Amino acid sequence: MLAVLNFKNLVDFEQQKQFLADLSQATVDVDLKIAPTLPVPNTYDNFEVVSQNLTIKQRTVGEISPSVLQSLGITTSFIGHLERRKSLNEGLLIVRKRLENALENNITPILSVGQYSNIDMVVEELGILLKDEPITKPIIIAYESLASTEMGRALYSIDEIRDIHDAIRKFMKTNYPEISYQLILGGHMDEAGSPIANAIGYDGVLIGDRYHTLAAFQPVLDVLNKLSR
Template sequence: MIGVLNFKNLVDFEQQLQFLDDLSHEAVDFELYVAPTLPVASQYDNFKIVSQNLTIPTRTVGEISPSVLHHLNIDTSFIGHLERRKSLNEGLLIVRERLANALANNIRPILSVGQYSDIRLVVEELDTLLHAQPLAGRPIILAYESLASTELGKALYSIDELRDVHNNIRRYMAQNQPEVEYKFIVGGHMDEVGAPIAHALGYDGVLIGDRYHDVSAFKPVLTALNQLA
């Protein structure tokens, strides 16, 4: 199983750093990735640091470049996180540019989909993002997230919905991107209850938001993921 823990901008940064230090002393038996508000050096033995964002290839200001990530020993970044796309009005073409920049610079993308609730639109969204991208031999992580669940802080999806999304995305990838090495994770108010359900449905992992501000609160999720591993 994969666990991706993503802090947001309202979590105090000193608290995030304390979380990372405390987490470094815990037993972690699965692939764990943590995305602080701003990336710090990935120097921990039991988990890796990932970036919340990556810039487009052209010159810009105030965004994270591949060079910065390489300097910090970070090889993975969110691309087009849904909350960012909604709040900053980032369209699919911008997300495609970020994805192209990640692939060109050996940054593994965590590519978010789920902007629309209709499963057909989710597949079309993914198809638009992946079309004509140089994906062969490049490992990626696909992340489906229930945006409404994330924003409202409760699980609004059904097991049937999660199953339908899983099956349709797996079918699309098998038929249209058979050469791509990918993992598929799910988010949207995931916790120690949702993680085993996601695992049983065939997901490779879970995406977890910022409601766990210290390791003691995160412990039940950590225990559940260790057991699944």
């Protein structure tokens, strides 16, 4: 099982680094990826450091380039995280440009969808992002209930996240059978939601910044470890 833990800008960076240090001493059986707000060297043995963002190919200021990630040993990056897209008004065209840059530089994308909870619109959003992109290596698709993330509680039903799961699987099988991908679920995921996502058929979960210390995260980690054994 895959788990992606994504810190946000309001979490103190020293606290994030302490979390990583503590986690490096913990038992981690799940395929765990951690995205601090600023990339740090990917040198840990029991989890992978990933990036929260990747720039477009054109010259920009203040964004993270593939060469920065490569120098840190980072090979995975979020592309168009939903909260970035909403707060910074990033349209799908910009996200497509980020995806293109990732693919050209062997960066595995974590491609976020779910800006709108309507099933048809989720599939349409995914189709726009993948259209005409030459994808020959594995990718990660993250469906996130944006409202649940923003409100801090699960606002979706089991039927809803099952229907989303089935729709995305059907779309990928019909239109992109050649793409190897993992599908993960986000939106207030915890030790209760993770087994539900696993039972539905998601390959993993996306977890936000509710857990600032290993002690707080440990109950979730224990469940994730059990699901992965």
